[in-house]
Amino acid sequence: VLRTAIVAGRLPASSQLPSSRDLAGELGMSRNTVNRALNQLIIEGYLSSHVGRGTFVNELSSTRTSPQGRSKTAQASHISTRGQALITQFSASQLEIYPFTPGLVDFSNFPLSLWRRLQDKHWRLSYPDMLDYSYSGGYAPLRKAVADHLRLARGMSPETDQIIITSGTQQSLELCSQLLADLGEIVWVEDPAYWGALKAFMSKGLTIQPIKVDLEGIAPTAPDMNGPPPRLIYVTPSHQYPTGSVMSMARRAELLSIARGSHAWILEDDYDSEFHFHGVPQPPLAELDQDGRVLYMGSFSKVLYPGLKLGYLVVPRNLASAFKQGHYDLNRPGQIPLQAALAEFIEHGHFAKTLYLSRVAHAEKRATLMDSLQPCLKNGVTISGVNQGLHLCVNLPKIVNDVQIAQRLAQKHLTVRPLSAYCFNRKDLRGLVIGYGYAPLTEIKTHGPTLAREISQAILELKVS
Amino acid sequence: VLRTAIVAGRLPASSQLPSSRDLAGELGMSRNTVNRALNQLIIEGYLSSHVGRGTFVNELSSTRTSPQGRSKTAQASHISTRGQALITQFSASQLEIYPFTPGLVDFSNFPLSLWRRLQDKHWRLSYPDMLDYSYSGGYAPLRKAVADHLRLARGMSPETDQIIITSGTQQSLELCSQLLADLGEIVWVEDPAYWGALKAFMSKGLTIQPIKVDLEGIAPTAPDMNGPPPRLIYVTPSHQYPTGSVMSMARRAELLSIARGSHAWILEDDYDSEFHFHGVPQPPLAELDQDGRVLYMGSFSKVLYPGLKLGYLVVPRNLASAFKQGHYDLNRPGQIPLQAALAEFIEHGHFAKTLYLSRVAHAEKRATLMDSLQPCLKNGVTISGVNQGLHLCVNLPKIVNDVQIAQRLAQKHLTVRPLSAYCFNRKDLRGLVIGYGYAPLTEIKTHGPTLAREISQAILELKVS
Numbered sequence: 001v002l003r004t005a006i007v008a009g010r011l012p013a014s015s016q017l018p019s020s021r022d023l024a025g026e027l028g029m030s031r032n033t034v035n036r037a038l039n040q041l042i043i044e045g046y047l048s049s050h051v052g053r054g055t056f057v058n059e060l061s062s063t064r065t066s067p068q069g070r071s072k073t074a075q076a077s078h079i080s081t082r083g084q085a086l087i088t089q090f091s092a093s094q095l096e097i098y099p100f101t102p103g104l105v106d107f108s109n110f111p112l113s114l115w116r117r118l119q120d121k122h123w124r125l126s127y128p129d130m131l132d133y134s135y136s137g138g139y140a141p142l143r144k145a146v147a148d149h150l151r152l153a154r155g156m157s158p159e160t161d162q163i164i165i166t167s168g169t170q171q172s173l174e175l176c177s178q179l180l181a182d183l184g185e186i187v188w189v190e191d192p193a194y195w196g197a198l199k200a201f202m203s204k205g206l207t208i209q210p211i212k213v214d215l216e217g218i219a220p221t222a223p224d225m226n227g228p229p230p231r232l233i234y235v236t237p238s239h240q241y242p243t244g245s246v247m248s249m250a251r252r253a254e255l256l257s258i259a260r261g262s263h264a265w266i267l268e269d270d271y272d273s274e275f276h277f278h279g280v281p282q283p284p285l286a287e288l289d290q291d292g293r294v295l296y297m298g299s300f301s302k303v304l305y306p307g308l309k310l311g312y313l314v315v316p317r318n319l320a321s322a323f324k325q326g327h328y329d330l331n332r333p334g335q336i337p338l339q340a341a342l343a344e345f346i347e348h349g350h351f352a353k354t355l356y357l358s359r360v361a362h363a364e365k366r367a368t369l370m371d372s373l374q375p376c377l378k379n380g381v382t383i384s385g386v387n388q389g390l391h392l393c394v395n396l397p398k399i400v401n402d403v404q405i406a407q408r409l410a411q412k413h414l415t416v417r418p419l420s421a422y423c424f425n426r427k428d429l430r431g432l433v434i435g436y437g438y439a440p441l442t443e444i445k446t447h448g449p450t451l452a453r454e455i456s457q458a459i460l461e462l463k464v465s
Numbered sequence: 466v467l468r469t470a471i472v473a474g475r476l477p478a479s480s481q482l483p484s485s486r487d488l489a490g491e492l493g494m495s496r497n498t499v500n501r502a503l504n505q506l507i508i509e510g511y512l513s514s515h516v517g518r519g520t521f522v523n524e525l526s527s528t529r530t531s532p533q534g535r536s537k538t539a540q541a542s543h544i545s546t547r548g549q550a551l552i553t554q555f556s557a558s559q560l561e562i563y564p565f566t567p568g569l570v571d572f573s574n575f576p577l578s579l580w581r582r583l584q585d586k587h588w589r590l591s592y593p594d595m596l597d598y599s600y601s602g603g604y605a606p607l608r609k610a611v612a613d614h615l616r617l618a619r620g621m622s623p624e625t626d627q628i629i630i631t632s633g634t635q636q637s638l639e640l641c642s643q644l645l646a647d648l649g650e651i652v653w654v655e656d657p658a659y660w661g662a663l664k665a666f667m668s669k670g671l672t673i674q675p676i677k678v679d680l681e682g683i684a685p686t687a688p689d690m691n692g693p694p695p696r697l698i699y700v701t702p703s704h705q706y707p708t709g710s711v712m713s714m715a716r717r718a719e720l721l722s723i724a725r726g727s728h729a730w731i732l733e734d735d736y737d738s739e740f741h742f743h744g745v746p747q748p749p750l751a752e753l754d755q756d757g758r759v760l761y762m763g764s765f766s767k768v769l770y771p772g773l774k775l776g777y778l779v780v781p782r783n784l785a786s787a788f789k790q791g792h793y794d795l796n797r798p799g800q801i802p803l804q805a806a807l808a809e810f811i812e813h814g815h816f817a818k819t820l821y822l823s824r825v826a827h828a829e830k831r832a833t834l835m836d837s838l839q840p841c842l843k844n845g846v847t848i849s850g851v852n853q854g855l856h857l858c859v860n861l862p863k864i865v866n867d868v869q870i871a872q873r874l875a876q877k878h879l880t881v882r883p884l885s886a887y888c889f890n891r892k893d894l895r896g897l898v899i900g901y902g903y904a905p906l907t908e909i910k911t912h913g914p915t916l917a918r919e920i921s922q923a924i925l926e927l928k929v930s
Contacts, residue, residue, distance in 0.1 A: 039594040043801065045605025045625060058605075079787055080696075083644035087790045108593040116588040123581040128573040129504040131770035140510025140523075160510060167632070170797050178668045179548035183648055199794050203643045205670040231545075305596035307799030322544055325552045329664050332635050334772030336508065 013059035017047070086203055090195040090421075098415035099439030099447055102242065102391040106438050107305040109361070111354060115345070122340040130336040137324040138165025138312075139339035145346040146312045154273065156287045156296070158314045164323050165339060168311035169269060171331060172297040173197055175313065176232065177204040179326045180265050180295075185231040188264075190218050192422030192429060194241040197234055197269065206232070210424035213240055215384075217247030220258065229262035237285060238273035242422050242433040244385010244393045252285055259293045266294045272389030274303055274355055277363055279387050292316030300342070302390065302437070303355045310335070310342060362390060365436045365444050372448025376456040390437035393419065394455065396430045405458040406432060414451055478524035482512070551668055555660040555886075563880035564904035564912055567707065567856040571903050572770040574826070576819060580810070587805040595801040602789040603630025603777075604804035610811040611777045619738065621752045621761070623779045629788050630804060633776035634734060636796065637762040638662055640778065641697065642669035644791045645730050645760075650696035653729075655683050657887030657894060659706040662699055662734065671697070675889035678705055680849075682712030685723065694727035702750060703738035707887050707898040709850010709858050717750055724758045731759045737854030739768055739820055742828055744852050757781030765807070767855065767902070768820045775800070775807060827855060830901045830909050837913025838899075841921040855902035858884060859920065861895045870923045871897060879916055 017023065020038060024031040038055060041047045049055045079087075130139075137143065143163040150156040166172045173196075181187065183205040189198060191210035201208055209230065211220050218235050233255065237247035247255075259266050268285045286296035299311035315323045327333060345351055370386060373394065377383060380397040396402055402418035409416055409432075419431035432455070436444060482488065485503060489496040503520060506512045514520045544552075595604075602608065608628040615621040631637045638661075646652065648670040654663060656675035666673055674695065676685050683700050698720065702712035712720075724731050733750045751761035764776030780788045792798060810816055835851060838859065842848060845862040861867055867883035874881055874897075884896035897920065901909060 035592075036594060039592050043594060043599070043604060044601040045608065048606075078784060079644050080647045080650070082647050083787065083791060086643065086794055087787055091790070091794065107596050110596065112588070112591070116585060119588065120581060120585045123577070123584065126577070127500075127504050128575075129501060129508060131572050131575060131772050133771045134508070136509040139508060141513075143510065168797060170795070178551065179544050182545045182547050183670045185545070196794075196797070203795060204668070205648045306598045306797070307596050307801055309797075309799040319543060322548065322552055325556070326548060329551055329556065329661075330635070330668060332633060332661070332771070332774075334774040336772055 011057050013057055015057050017055045017057070019054070082203060086199055089202075090198055098410075098413050099443045100434045100436070100451065101415045101438060102417055102433045102435035104435055104438035105302050105306070105390060106440060108440075109357065110305050111350065114350065115341070118341040118344055119338065122337045122344070126337045126340070130340070132334070132336075133328065134165070134333045134336055134339075135324075135328050137161075137163065137320070137327060138333065139336045139343060141347075142339040142343035143312075145343045149346055149351065150298075150314065154270070154284055154287070156284060156314070158286075159317070161320050162314050162317060164313045164315060164320075164327055165333065166297075166311050166313055166327070167309045167331070167333070168299045168301060169271075169297050170196055170200060172295075172311055172313040173200040173234075173267065173269075174204060175323065175327055175330065176265070176267050176295055177201055177206060178330065179319075179323060181206055181231045186228060187232040187234060188218070188220070188224075188230040189234050190236065190240060191424045191426050192242055192419060193234075193424070194236060194269070194271070195422070201232075201234070208424075210426075212426065213243055213245055215245050216251045217245050218251070218255065225258070230264045232267055233259060233264050234267045234269065235285070236269045236271045237282065238270050239275075239385065239387075239389035241271055242385075242391065242393060242417070242419060243429075244387075244389060244391065246279075246282060246388060249282060252282065252288055256285065256289055256291070256293070260291050264293070268294050268296045270296060270298050272302070273298075275359060275362055275390055276388050277359075277366060277386070281388075286314060289316075292318060295319075300351075303351065303358055308338075308342075310339065361441070362436065365439070365441050366392070368441060368444045369434070369436045369448050372444070373452050373455075375449075376452040376459075378456075379459060381455070381459065391433055391435040394432045394434060395419075396432070396459065398428055398430055400430050400459055402430045402432060405455065408458055409451070409454055412450065412454065414447055414454070416451070476522050478522055480522050482520045482522070484519070547668060551664055554667075555663055563875075563878050564908045565899045565901070565916065566880045566903060567882055567898045567900035569900055569903035570767050570771070570855060571826075571905060573905075574822065575770050576815065579815065580806070583806040583809055584803065587802045587809070591802045591805070595805070597799070597801075598793065599630070599798045599801055599804075600789075600793055602626075602628065602785070602792060603798065604801050604808060606812075607804040607808035608777075610808045614811055614816065615763075615779065619735070619749055619752070621749060621779070623751075624782070626785050627779050627782060629778045629780060629785075629792055630798065631762075631776050631778055631792070632774045632796070632798070633764045633766060634736075634762050635661055635665060637760075637776060637778040638665040638699075638732065638734075639669060640788065640792055640795065641730070641732050641760055642666055642671060643795065644784075644788060646671055646696045651693060652697040652699060653683070653685070653689075653695040654699050654889075655701065655705060656889045656891050657707055657884060658699075658889070659701060659734070659736070660887070666697075666699070673889075677891065678708055678710060680710050681716045682710050683716070683720065690723070695729045697730050697732055698724060699732045699734065700750070701734045701736045702747065703735050704740075704850065704852075704854035706736055707850075707856065707858060707882070707884060708894075709852075709854060709856065711744075711747060711853060714747060717747065717753055721750065721754055721756070721758070725756050729758070733759055733761045735761060735763050737767070738763070740824060740827055740855055741853050742824075742831060742851070746853075751779060754781075757783060760784075765816075768816065768823055773803075773807075775804065826906070827901065830904070830906050831857070833906060833909045834899070834901045834913050837909070838917050838920075840914075841917040841924075843921075844924060846920070846924065856898055856900040859897045859899060860884075861897070861924065863893055863895055865895050865924055867895045867897060870920065873923055874916070874919055877915065877919065879912055879919070881916070 020031055020034045024034045042049050047055050144160045146163050147158050147160045186209050187201050187206045188209050188211045190213045211218050286294040296314040382395045385393045402420050406418040417433040419429050485496055485499045489499040507514050512520050513523055609625045611628050612623045612625045649672055651674050652666050652671045653674050653676045655678045676683050751759040761779040847860045850858045867885050871883040882898040884894050
């Protein structure tokens with residue numbers, strides 16, 4: 001609302017905004033919600049905040065357009081076909097800052113003051129070489145801390161030298177694409193799939209071949225097996241994004257055998273493995289692998305905070321030196337003092353503690369959301385993907401238009417994603433991907449029942465029409 | 466020496482090293498040099514330092530190999546053709562931590578304690594949204610600070626909305642490649658060229674077409690003009706890397722006209738423009754451009770420190786919204802508290818002050834190096850590229866093998882790069898690229914004359930042989 005008012009010139013430059021308390025009263029919203037909206041506008045540059053003086057409207061440049069107002073077709077004529085595909089396919093259609101957007105986490109409980117102290121400590125201890133690029137795959141004590149963490153948390157046994165510190169899963173995927181695959185080579189991806197991975201592969205010139213996912217994970221069929229072999233196989237076995245399937249042991253063994261037979265590399269994105277709520281967790285493919293064909297990747301963004309931009313890649317031993325050099329050549333990594341702070345954060349148990357608290361909080365949010373959704377689980381509606389991760393999937397009958405339901409929910413400020421938005425060839429999957437990472441428990445309690453009611457209502461109406 | 470001793474097992478795990486003072490005495494090196502070597506081994510994981518207890522040797526994993534000892538051919542069979550090209554072509558053959566390596570800067574004078582205070586302040590002021598990814602091309606106050614800086618320092622007039630904060634020039638180049646060019650499309654690069662840019666283009670599937678550089682910068686010939694048109698033209702007009710040419714006004718106008726005629730984008734890497742020592746600086750192509758065909762990029766790594774990993778891209782107005790979205794889709798940028806600290810650092814004049822001090826210090830280093838090199842400027846040896854930047858180029862007669870000279874210098878621990886290592890098709894360029902960014906003035910005074918003597922001596926011998 002505010003952004004629109006500023007863009008339209010109804011709030012002139014330099015005018016002072018009312019306090020967030022007054023605004024909240026005026027708009028009938030909680031003060032938290034108002035503050036969050038104001039902060040976002042400060043980051044984007046619509047507003048400036050001056051301590052002790054208040055919040056002011058900035059002068060708008062003539063080129064600024066609202067995110068909602070940007071016209072994709074107007075841009076499209078200027079950029080490459082690859083660029084057009086990147087920014088128009090597999091994207092959210094608008095800024096989603098509503099409670100149930102999948103892939104978001106609530107990082108307001110991150111131990112900020114501890115983190116501040118650790119960072120300041122390591123800046124104080126830093127020596128000039130720590131300000132340089134990192135030539136050796138990352139700061140050694142952080143690589144060791146990650147290896148120790150994976151040993152404890154995932155039963156893996158990597159050596160420190162196999163760990164490469166990256167700026168997150170996106171960079172890990174790009175590095176693997178560029179060092180392991182040539183232009184036009186085939187990458188198997190799950191259908192439906194995680195958008196970020198698709199974009200990494202598309203932009204690096206790989207040919208994407210979607211492979212159907214079932215309840216046991218990626219499920220290659222005979223035609224898939226008899227086609228040209230893949231160079232890369234990208235999977236999210238701990239909690240398939242977005243269906244939530246957990247890959248079975250049988251399927252894991254089968255996939256390793258396929259990789260061996262076709263000389264393919266498996267890229268194991270151990271997405272959401274930290275959030276395990278039920279049953280026995282499966283060992284990662286990287287640990288089952290006997291042939292050094294699995295590259296394992298993780299990130300700290302779901303447990304700590306997304307803007308940290310530190311993740312890791314565990315590579316087979318005989319690739320370690322090539323990956324260190326390629327990472328330096330392509331990315332010139334740095335941020336060693338930050339890496340040092342994170343190493344101590346992990347070594348001294350703060351990461352484990354933060355993860356524990358986060359897991360407890362999310363378990364409660366998950367249970368509350370599942371309870372709220374019970375009333376709509378009828379007429380062929382089921383729920384899946386609830387044992388791990390920070391989202392679940394409400395599966396709808398095939399005849400239901402999930403995009404329409406998501407649009408109706410968005411009008412009530414409840415953002416969920418239609419399952420079909422993640423599909424390539426699948427026409428049989430319709431559903432809603434609902435995240436519970438972002439919303440606080442109170443909002444899940446408030447909005448969960450609305451969600452269930454709207455879903456039931458929409459199905460009735462859409463079935464009729 | 467130490468690394469070799471550790472790898473060879475002559476220094477067993479857990480053994481304590483003598484103090485850096487004792488080591489310096491024993492090895493006949495300055496304590497600074499010893500400390501730098503020890504710090505590097507801590508970053509790489511060979512050593513651990515414990516405050517108040519000393520420095521200890523770590524247990525080595527069985528896969529660890531020394532950087533010098535890595536065998537490129539052994540890796541090559543595992544990785545893609547693209548990956549092999551990336552890590553074997555256009556790379557330094559070994560770790561270069563010696564005084565005259567081009568592209569390195571001395572960041573030991575960076576105002577570390579001020580920077581620590583600013584970072585801590587902005588972490589204290591940060592609110593949860595600042596821990597999230599950045600959706601809007603970077604933290605708005607930093608984008609404004611960069612626009613203001615470019616207005617003052619380069620006479621440009623970008624609007625804040627045209628500035629995209631990236632993790633540096635490497636990411637800026639990759640973003641441009643992916644959003645503006647399709648697989649196989651042609652990018653004109655300077656011959657000789659900057660390695661990092663070549664790798665960005667190679668890894669993104671572009672076809673590299675080298676264009677000869679002369680004293681006025683990139684100089685397309687009739688065959689270049691009559692061939693298939695380029696999609697991208699990558700140039701370093703302020704101080705061509707590595708020859709040091711400054712692009713003339715006539716050439717700038719010509720290049721803009723070529724871009725207009727062939728619907729190409731110019732990627733202007735304003736490398737080294739901060740370090741201007743002589744004559745009137747030329748206006749950037751981005752400022753001369755009337756058609757919105759120039760993308761301008763800069764970084765903070767040369768003035769502040771490389772590991773900061775923040776740079777910027779100035780895009781034409783009609784590309785701003787596509788680049789913001791593409792940047793988010795491909796890179797999930799973050800680090801907003803760090804961006805906030807940098808914004809204040811620039812706004813409050815600390816950046817300008819640091820740059821001023823750095824410029825003064827480098828002017829003296831440049832003058833000292835030029836004086837030292839005078840004695841070898843005979844027998845067809847000339848010097849160029851001295852008006853800007855942090856390196857210069859000693860041009861040798863065509864018949865001289867510059868790789869051999871560089872190898873001989875390396876044996877005396879003086880790392881310079883042979884000009885031919887940067888060439889594609891050029892057989893007429895032989896020379897030595899000598900950096901004065903990294904070595905302190907005292908080292909330039911000590912080693913400069915040796916450099917001159919060795920060059921003269923080598924030319925005499927190599928001419929005879």
